Amino acid sequence: MKRIVLKGAALAALLATGALAEEPKLIINGEIELPTRVPAPSHMDAIDEITSGWVYRTKETQALQMDDFDNPGMIFVDVGQELFETAEGDAGKACADCHESAEEFAGLKASMPRVNEEGELESMPDVINECRTERMQADAWKWSGPEMSAMTALISLQSRGMPVDVAIDGAAAPFWEQGKEIYYTRYGQLDLACSNCHENNYDMMIRADHLSQGQTNGFPNYRLKNAKINTVHGRFKGCMKNIRAQPFAEGGDEFKALELYVASRGNGLPVESPSVRN
């Protein structure tokens, strides 16, 4: 009798919670819970709910992101911290000479890319390189080079948990339109647009890969595939090569506009940087 009661209780619990509630939750260090599904921003017609790329990865990959000690991206955050404190250039300054700590940059990742005072669309590496060349009088870092990736990982981590909130109106509107145009344009020998995979077919398998919505809230991210921090533009480039297209330049106007548009498709999702993906 007791056994039957237990079985009944278990079944009731299963029915009550349903399939969705069984979905794993992204809780980092057992403390910070980050929502992985939120309502889509109003400018998106085809999708009602936006999802973090984390939900499409395997249990093992998901677990790596749930503990900062296990997250290999944190090694690069440490590298970024060292760079932050290292003086370079003719001015003999380090980031830390002007900025008390990287924590000052909380919120920056959530609002990037943005239009600056000169009316140009700028991404985080632009801001870092402007500091390096003008105030530190040092050489600019390569867009997706190891130093830049580490520094953007450090700065993006400060915004972890904050909802992505990039401006798409006002001065940003023409860039956003340009990005949207690129997103829906078919490129390459395979004749595919971003939307073909990440809007029409997310959550499906493309051969062995589980397609995500292509959200950028976890960038820069650590990829198991190449054991390093990867930038958004590096990922765009990889995607374009996969569809056998000639990629745009990293740090170029096209990718920056696309970065803005794709980021706006994630408005509302929490920043996860540095996330772990395969």
Add this chain to the structure above:
Amino acid sequence: MAKGVKPRVKVPKSAEAGEVITIKTLISHKMESGQRKDSDGNVIPRSIINRFTCDFNGENVIDVTIEPAVSTNPYFEFEAKVPEAGEFKFTWYDDDGSVYEESKSIAIG
């Protein structure tokens, strides 16, 4: 000393006497296998961490021989029984003779 080497260890701050705890260790190291060649065709010399040990109050907990097939940033997770309060001492031995050390103390209760 190889560049960018930084040991990291995660040990609980306290445990019950006799409790089995999980210890996580990670050292950032490029772990050059000695099998690769550079763009000129010359062999890149081997440079790895070849041994890792952990001791608790002078008693050995684990002693690992590491071979070149182990990939970059070697990570070890293992369990240890904590009979009393004390200190875990972790040591990594580099091919170039460098020794990297880290220690963590643990309280009872």
